[in-house]
Amino acid sequence: MPKQNLLKKIAYTVLILIVITLLFSLSLSSEKAPQQLSLNQIADKINTGEITQIKVNGPDLAITLKDGSTAVAKKETESGISETLKNLGVSSTAMQSVDFQIQDQSGFEFWMSLLIPTLLPLLVIGFIFWMMFRQAKTGANQALNFGRSNLRLSNSKDRIMFKDVAGLKEAKEELVEVVDFLKNPKKFLDLGARIPRGILLMGQPGTGKTLIARAVAGESGVPFFYISASEFVEMFVGVGASRTRDAFATAKKAAPAILFIDEIDAVGRQRGAGMGGGNDEREQTLNQILVEMDGFDRDTHVIILAATNRPDVLDPALLRPGRFDRRVVLDLPDLNDRESILKIHAEGKKLEKNIDLRKVAVRTPGFSGADLANLMNEAAIIAARRDKKAAGQEELFEASEKIILGPERKSRVISQKEKEITAYHEAGHALVAAALKDADPVHKISIISRGFAGGYTMKLPLEDQHLKTKTQFLADLAMMMGGYASEKFTFDDISTGASNDLKEATNLARQLVMRYGMSDMGPVTFGKTEGLLFLGRELSTEKNYSEKVASEIDDNVHTFLINAYEVAQKILKAQKPALTKIASTLIEKETLEHDEFYELLKPFKIKTISA
Ligand code: ADP
Ligand code: MG
Ligand code: ZN
Numbered sequence: 001m002p003k004q005n006l007l008k009k010i011a012y013t014v015l016i017l018i019v020i021t022l023l024f025s026l027s028l029s030s031e032k033a034p035q036q037l038s039l040n041q042i043a044d045k046i047n048t049g050e051i052t053q054i055k056v057n058g059p060d061l062a063i064t065l066k067d068g069s070t071a072v073a074k075k076e077t078e079s080g081i082s083e084t085l086k087n088l089g090v091s092s093t094a095m096q097s098v099d100f101q102i103q104d105q106s107g108f109e110f111w112m113s114l115l116i117p118t119l120l121p122l123l124v125i126g127f128i129f130w131m132m133f134r135q136a137k138t139g140a141n142q143a144l145n146f147g148r149s150n151l152r153l154s155n156s157k158d159r160i161m162f163k164d165v166a167g168l169k170e171a172k173e174e175l176v177e178v179v180d181f182l183k184n185p186k187k188f189l190d191l192g193a194r195i196p197r198g199i200l201l202m203g204q205p206g207t208g209k210t211l212i213a214r215a216v217a218g219e220s221g222v223p224f225f226y227i228s229a230s231e232f233v234e235m236f237v238g239v240g241a242s243r244t245r246d247a248f249a250t251a252k253k254a255a256p257a258i259l260f261i262d263e264i265d266a267v268g269r270q271r272g273a274g275m276g277g278g279n280d281e282r283e284q285t286l287n288q289i290l291v292e293m294d295g296f297d298r299d300t301h302v303i304i305l306a307a308t309n310r311p312d313v314l315d316p317a318l319l320r321p322g323r324f325d326r327r328v329v330l331d332l333p334d335l336n337d338r339e340s341i342l343k344i345h346a347e348g349k350k351l352e353k354n355i356d357l358r359k360v361a362v363r364t365p366g367f368s369g370a371d372l373a374n375l376m377n378e379a380a381i382i383a384a385r386r387d388k389k390a391a392g393q394e395e396l397f398e399a400s401e402k403i404i405l406g407p408e409r410k411s412r413v414i415s416q417k418e419k420e421i422t423a424y425h426e427a428g429h430a431l432v433a434a435a436l437k438d439a440d441p442v443h444k445i446s447i448i449s450r451g452f453a454g455g456y457t458m459k460l461p462l463e464d465q466h467l468k469t470k471t472q473f474l475a476d477l478a479m480m481m482g483g484y485a486s487e488k489f490t491f492d493d494i495s496t497g498a499s500n501d502l503k504e505a506t507n508l509a510r511q512l513v514m515r516y517g518m519s520d521m522g523p524v525t526f527g528k529t530e531g532l533l534f535l536g537r538e539l540s541t542e543k544n545y546s547e548k549v550a551s552e553i554d555d556n557v558h559t560f561l562i563n564a565y566e567v568a569q570k571i572l573k574a575q576k577p578a579l580t581k582i583a584s585t586l587i588e589k590e591t592l593e594h595d596e597f598y599e600l601l602k603p604f605k606i607k608t609i610s611a
Contacts (some may be wrong), residue, residue: 009131017124035071037063037571042073043088046098053099056081058110159218165211166339166344166369171201171328175216178303182220182256185301196326197296198304200264200319202311203330206370209307212330213260216305223257225250229266229306232285240267240285248292248302256301261289264306268314286315293323332368335361341369345376350383350390360396361462364441367403375399397444401458405450414449419587421487421495422447424457427571427582428486429457429479429501430592436599437608438475442598445582446591454497470518473508474611477564478571482506485568486579509560510553512544519556526553567611578604 011284037045041422044064045051055062061073061081073082081102085095106509149173162172168248176301181188181195188195201209217224225534227247232240251259267285306324318324333341338361346357365370378399383391402408414422419484426445440459447455459479485496513519526545578601592600 001333007221009135010128013128013131035069037071037073037453039075039084042090043085043090046085047094050096051098054081054099055103082152091391092566117218124586160211160214161218162215164344165208165215166340167315167333167405168330170210170332171212174326174328175199175212176219178216179220182222182258182303182453185256193302196303197293197300198306198318198324198330199326200311200314200324200329201305201307203307203309205309205369206334206368207330207332208369209309209330210260210262211369213258213262213305213307217258217260220256220258223251225254225257225259226262227260228262229264229268229285232267240281241288244285244288244292248295249536251302252300257303259302259304261304261306263308264318265308265310266311266535268306268308273315286318290317290323318395321356332366336367337427338364338367338372341372342376345373349376349380352390352392353391355391355396357396359393363397363400365460367400371403372404377402378402401444401450403447405453405456407450409449413427414454418454419447420583421491422449422497424486424490424579425483425495425581425587426455427498427567427579427586428482428484428489429459430482430582430597431575431579432482432485432568432571433457433459433475433479434598435575435608436475436478436567437607437610438469438471439479439611441594443594444591445586447586448590453500470512470516471610473512473516473518474560474567476504477508477560478567478611480508481565481568482563482572485565485572489572490579490583491567505564506557509557509564512560513553513556519560521552521556572608574602575606578606 042051042054042061045065050066051063052066053064055064056075058073059076061075063071063073065071075081081100082095086092162176167174178196178199185195201213203209214224214226225247232243232247247259251257267289269282296302304324311327319327335358339358342357342360360375364375367375375396376399377393378560379391380397382398382402386395388395424505426447430442430445433442441459442457444458445456445459446458450456480501481499484494487494487498513521517523517525526549527543545553581600581604582592582597
C-alpha cells in the first residue's frame with residue numbers, strides 16, 4: 001500500500017513537471033519571434049530614419065521601427081552603442097532622431113533571467129526530494145507505530161448492557177461493584193476501600209467473557225479499551241513491552257476507564273515453564289503488565305479486566321493481590337440460562353409464534369452462549385433455505401443437531417443393507433436406554449448420516465447434572481454397548497459403525513477406574529495429572545503406578561465393558577419384538593422423535609431394570 005502511494009506520487013510529480021515545462025516553452029514561443037537585425041542593417045535604418053527607439057540592455061538591443069514593428073539585435077558588450085554605430089557610418093544628426101534608452105543591467109529582470117534557468121531545475125529536484133522524504137518519514141512513523149498498541153475504543157453506539165447478557169448471575173454480582181466504583185469512585189475511596197485493579201474473567205470459550213466485559217463498560221458509561229493480548233507480541237523484540245506501556249498510558253489518560261485484555265494467557269503463561277519455548281518477548285510483556293499494574297495508585301481509576309480460558313497456565317504473579325486478585329468464573333449456562341440466552345438471540349429474528357425455546361434449551365446441554373447464538377442463526381438460515389417466512393421449532397431442533405453432529409448428509413447413498421444395520425444399531429442403543437432405570441431418556445433417533453456418524457441416538461438428561469453416580473455411568477456404558485450388542489444379536493456380525501461407541505465406552509470405563517475410584521480396586525486414583533485440572537482440561541497424565549497395577553486397571557476396565565455388553569445383550573434378547581419394531585419403523589421413517597418412540601414402545605410394556 002505505501003509503495004503504491006509512492007509510485008502514485010512520483011507519477012503525479014512527473015506529470016506536473018511536464019505541464020510546467022510545456023507552459024513555460026509555450027509562453028516563450030508564443031511571443032512572435034521578432035525580426036533579427038544586424039548592426040549594419042541598424043546603421044542603414046537609422047540613416048534612413050526608419051528607427052525611432054533603441055533599448056539597450058547589456059548586449060541586447062530592442063529596436064522599435066517607425067512603422068511600429070519591433071526588432072532585436074545584438075552588439076558586443078565591451079563597446080558602447082553610439083560608438084559602434086558611428087563606426088558604421090551613422091551621422092550624428094540621424095543618431096539624434098533615435099531615442100536611446102540604456103537599461104540597467106543589474107535590474108531584477110537581469111537576475112531573474114539569470115536565476116530562473118538555473119534555479120528551476122534545482123527547485124524541481126528539491127521538490128522531488130521533499131516528496132520522497134515525506135514518504136520515508138511516514139514509513140518511519142509506521143515503524144515507530146509498532147510500539148503503539150492497537151487499542152480499540154468501543155463506541156457508544158453498540159453499547160452492551162447487563163440485560164443483554166443472560167444468566168451469569170454470580171459474575172454480574174461481582175461486576176456490579178466495579179460498575180459502582182467507576183460511576184462513583186469517591187464513595188469507595190472515602191471509606192478507605194481499595195478498589196480492585198484487575199479482574200480476571202475465566203471460562204470456556206464462548207461463555208460470554210468478552211460480552212460481559214463490554215457490558216461492564218456499557219453500564220458504567222466509561223471508555224472501554226479493548227486489546228487482545230496476542231497483539232502485544234509481534235515479530236519485533238521489545239514491541240510487547242512498549243505496547244503495554246502505551247495501552248496503559250492511553251487508558252490512564254482517559255480515566256475513569258476500563259482496559260480489557262482479552263485472551264491474556266497469550267502473554268500471561270507461567271514464566272520459565274518451558275512450555276511453548278522460552279519466549280523472552282512474552283515474558284517481557286508480562287513483566288511490563290505487572291509493573292504497570294503495580295504503578296497504579298489510589299487515584300488511578302482504571303480497572304483492568306482480563307479474560308482467559310486457560311487460567312491453569314497463568315503465571316502466579318498475575319494472580320497476586322493487587323493485580324488480578326478478583327477472579328470471576330463464567331460457567332456454561334444451565335437450562336434456565338440457555339433458555340434466556342436463546343430468548344436474547346431470538347430478538348430480531350423472525351420466528352413462528354408457537355415455538356418453545358425451553359424445548360430447545362433442554363436439547364442443548366453443554367452448549368455455550370456462543371453455540372446458542374450460533375444455533376439461532378443456523379435456524380434462520382435453515383428456514384431461509386426452506387423458503388419459509390419464519391423459523392419454526394423444526395428448524396431450531398435441526399440447527400441444534402447440525403451444531404452437535406454436523407450437517408445431515410441425506411445425499412450419501414447407502415445400500416439397503418447398510419440402512420438396516422444402522423437401524424438395528426440405533427434401535428439397540430435406544431431400546432437399552434429405554435429399558436434401564438438410570439439411563440437418560442431418548443430424545444431422538446435417526447439413521448440419517450450426519451457428519452461422521454452413520455446415525456445417532458440422542459439421549460438427554462432431564463435436568464442439568466453436576467454430579468454423576470456410578471449407577472448412571474453403568475447405565476451409560478450399557479447404552480453405549482446397545483448398538484454393538486444389537487448388531488451382533490441381529491446379524492451375528494459386527495460392522496465398523498460401532499467403533500466410535502467402543503472407543504468412548506472404553507474411555508469412560510478407564511475414567512471410572514482411574515479417576516473416580518468406582519471399580520473393585522477401591523478408592524484410589526491412578527495417574528498424576530500435570531497442572532491444575534481446570535475447566536475439564538488436563539495437560540498430560542503421568543504414569544505413577546507399577547506395571548502390575550497397570551494390568552489390574554486393564555482388567556477392571558475390561559470387566560466394566562463386558563458387564564455393560566452383557567446387560568445390553570440381556571435387554572435385547574428379552575425385548576426382541578420391540579427391537580424389531582423400532583428398527584423397522586426407523587427404516588421406514590428414518591427419524592423418531594421422543595414422543596413417537598415412547599408411543600411405539602407402549603404395547604411392549606417394558607419393565608425397567610438397573611444396569
Ligand atoms: P468468550 O467467552 O469466548 O469471550 P464471547 O463473549 O465472545 O465469548 O461470546 C460470544 C458470543 O456468544 C457473544 O457475542 C454472544 O452473542 C453470545 N453469548 C455468550 N454468552 C452469552 C450470554 N450469557 N448471554 C447472551 N449472549 C451470550
Ligand atoms: Mg472472547
Ligand atoms: Zn452407536
